[in-house]
């Protein structure tokens with residue numbers, strides 16, 4: 001366990017949607033710099049930037065066409081240097097997104113790879129169709145693997161007459177880590193950014209790097225072939241090597257995005273004796289509202305959510321705690337229904353009650369919600385578009401129903417512009433933004449909340465401060481004292497002291513019998529001798545002894 005990380009807070013920025021400095025409707029680096037003072041008021045320790053590298057943006061930067069250049073829309077390398085400098089002045093460290101499972105199909109390597117005699121051909125994964133047919137006939141693909149974005153993971157290439165592998169969009173060909181040269185290129189990329197002053201990397205789908213072999217794979221969670229490429233021994237080996245040779249010596253923080261990982265995997269990735277990654281993002285708590293595939297929703301049960309969180313808390317030593325990021329719908333819309341400030345604070349308290357490094361996604365701290373999409377034209381995300389196409393074309397789902405499925409879960413829900421002020425485009429940009437601003441900007445915005453002492457924003461600031469200062473919150477063991485679909489009591493225990501959190505997930509006032517010291521609640525107007533919980537109220541208490549008492 002890396003104890004220094006246990007009270008750290010990381011703020012994720014999706015640069016495209018954070019702040020636009022030059023009024024072209026797209027967020028950029030100067031925009032981020034202009035908001036560093038705001039971020040400083042949150043007192044977070046790190047900023048994680050979603051990709052800012054050169055990219056044709058099929059997947060908004062997760063398709064990189066040059067690892068050594070800044071996406072022009074976001075600014076220049078100069079701007080990036082300035083960001084590093086200005087962040088340093090404010091004692092905030094920068095974490096970059098490292099996307100090395102795949103490149104863009106516009107990357108120079110991929111272009112050159114089309115020449116089968118070039119060394120770059122072996123940078124990617126080209127295979128013949130099973131019938132070695134030159135045509136992309138249905139069923140002729142090299143194996144049964146499917147893409148995370150729907151459909152086959154293989155795309156036929158006319159120039160080479162072969163198929164290439166893409167676990168994500170066809171515009172994102174997978175790199176071949178059986179080739180030592182690819183590993184070496186990756187090391188160069190990482191070192192380049194470390195030299196620029198970057199303190200850490202959030203490693204995109206990092207447990208998919210090593211593919212065992214290219215035969216047919218098994219089916220799970222909507223994906224075929226997962227057993228051949230999810231958390232394989234090859235991926236573990238590559239990660240241990242990167243840790244030993246690159247990250248470790250420079251004390252670089254690594255957070256792995258590890259799809260389909262189990263608690264067992266997590267303990268392998270973060271095992272101190274053979275360290276691969278400092279911590280990982282797990283997905284299990286993101287699946288509590290899904291039936292089989294994330295597109296098919298089931299009713300949210302808080303008991304299920306808390307139990308999954310509890311499992312990770314008790315079985316994994318080093319956790320990366322998050323409820324939101326650029327891939328997930330907004331938690332408040334997802335786990336509750338309509339926006340309610342009390343619920344935003346309740347979820348904030350739940351997030352901070354957990355042991356580990358806490359991640360906040362831009363806008364989460366002000367309670368931003370899903371976007372009320374009304375037409376398909378408003379959708380920008382490649383995943384949503386691909387899945388819509390598959391649903392309507394392959395499965396003949398009526399357009400209206402397909403849209404209904406997509407709009408709830410679309411990643412675009414998290415990607416609408418940051419709501420700064422109740423002004424044109426939420427003061428994100430003077431021009432029409434690349435994606436619509438949420439209509440609730442008039443009451444959910446930073447400026448409003450700065451001025452309201454009882455706001456979600458001010459509550460988050462309090463939580464971050466609490467996280468930094470309270471040792472029980474930092475070191476304390478996790479214990480689930482009570483849970484059902486209406487309430488939960490989480491306790492953290494350290495040196496015979498107990499810090500407890502009570503959550504009321506219901507809209508009903510509830511009687512409370514508690515004779516411990518109440519530290520604070522989600523409702524700022526706390527009265528002493530509190531003997532009830534308000535609707536959606538969360539409460540923090542502390543007690544000294546009898547740590548085994550039930551409440």
Ligand code: TEU
Nearest residue numbers: 059062099148168204205259326327383
């Ligand atoms: O995401 C990986 C991933 O598998 C999912 O989170 C994905 O977004 C989707 O939910 C699958 O149904 C990472 C990035 O966070 C994401 O933005 C990229 O699109 C993806 O990798 C490819 O680089």
Ligand code: CA
Nearest residue numbers: 020022026028
């Ligand atoms: Ca801009």
